Amino acid sequence: MTFSGKYELESQENYEQFLDAVGLSNAKTDHKVITEVVQDGNSFTWTQSIPNWTWSNKFIVGQECELTTMTGSKFTAPVTMEGGKILIQFPQYHLTAEMVEDKLIMTCITPGEKGVTFKRVSKRI
Template sequence: DYKLITEVTQSGDDFSWTQIYPTNAKVTNKFTVGKECDMETIGGKKFKATVHMEGGKLSVTFPNYHHTSEISGGKLVEARIGIC
């Protein structure tokens, strides 16, 4: 049980997405919706991915899970579904 801080900036289809963990570890991924980009997990694993915008939700597949996020009721709602 810990507090994760997520900072998101958007300019059109360009995003900067930073997650800051309680240990002060942080990871920033910059991407353009619909274009392949280089991404990194908090564990340092680097991979290529394409972030999609579907019905107002951002979605991307990480190495071990699929991540979606949206603004709902003025709050950022994130979901991760594990991939076997």
Template structure:
């Protein structure tokens, strides 16, 4: 239940390089650079609802159960199937172009997305 709650971005590292690698348009990248992304998580046992609220109130919600294949969607609207795993308190999932992990560390939500050698690290505080 550690992930449950509402989180707001405090810091992010590697944002520009990661967005460029994924082909995010410059205007979208500019809007998101200093945006305080809101992440809302509900958790009931192994069942999760994970919503991210982007600029202009654009929302992406993924529902998943640990260890079971689920229908997922990227911020760009691409739909895919993936299985979210939990190991040592970390959630991990492979998106079409990168691998993503989420963990609670020091009371913060720490999300790390890796595509080859490019890493985006976002840290959020509970609100």
């Protein structure tokens, strides 16, 4: 299944706890996040936007890629796909993204015993 499309936030769980866990408690917003994914085979451009802020990453599944965190820090990590799910290890959390029917589901898990699981469900628009 292709990820390509434009998606609007439908629901999310543990958003504020996740931002606190990754040190972004001052970034809390109640704006509707828009996610746009352009997929060409294994090549992706993944962009998330709210008013006055955009965060974008380009990556190729199966390769080590230079990526950017939500705060603008750059890092290098392999991007993999297993069972139709994109997997990326960010410095402060592990991201899994998948398509379920016509919804984009992103799950971010912070490490440790008190890890936080943040889940965002977005609908295609």
